[in-house]
Amino acid sequence: LNTDVLTTSRLVVLAKLLMKRREFVRVLQPFPGPPKHWLYGHVHEFPQDGTDLYKVVKWVETYPLAFPLWFGPSVAVLHGTMLKSDMTPTHPSSICFAGNGLLVSQGQKWFLHRRLLTPGFHYDILKHYVTLMAESARAMLDKWEVYADQDEPFELFNHVSLMTLDSIMQCAFSCRSNCQTER
Incomplete structure (x- = not known):
């Protein structure tokens, strides 16, 4: 009985994937x-x-x-x-x-790219951004406190995406967007 249920659930997943692929093909047909x-x-x-x-x-x-x-x-x-x-x-x-790119290149090309990127990621440059990133992470964790008391799962992707956007806005553009707490 368990193998029948597994087989059926796999077929359902496969059918859903094929339907999504068909939709992609239809949309990209033009x-x-x-x-x-x-x-x-x-x-x-x-x-x-x-x-x-x-x-x-x-x-x-x-x-x-x-x-x-x-x-x-x-x-x-x-x-x-x-x-x-x-x-x-x-x-x-x-x-x-x-x-x-840098992750898969080798030899002289890797060495040259690594040397060009290293100064931008030096500790003295990045340490100023640690407090800004910590504030963004703290705002996200404060939102998660609401979910901690519930026994239901919740989607993390949107929360982490907003935290990343908040960090980038503060670090790269010096803009406090408050995108995690305000719409």
Whole structure:
């Protein structure tokens, strides 16, 4: 009996995911784009070594306004004019989503980028922001006090997002938005 219930619940989840995918396909139908596989999308167009990124350059020229790029069940809508500033035909690894940033780069490129970023994250610069971030976190925790007395789960995403926005507004823009307590 338990396996029947598990199988049924898995089928329900799969059906919901397929319905969401169908809705994505329907909404993105008006956007012209490169041909895709019905299941894999454009995954097979890009080998793991990243040698075939020139296809995106060609697609940007072919579809200059916007086009969907499907990676299995996930989709990204790319805007050609926004990408043109990030890529050059002679160096396709500069494409913004190619994954060649500080976290995955190696060797001389990693060393150079690390040296450029280090001064911005020095302790003496960041220590002034600790109190501002602590105030934002305290405001969030004060809101959570209401939920602590209840025995029901609650969604954290909105609370953490507002706390992050509050911290960024205070640290980067010197603006006290009070977005956590006021609408």
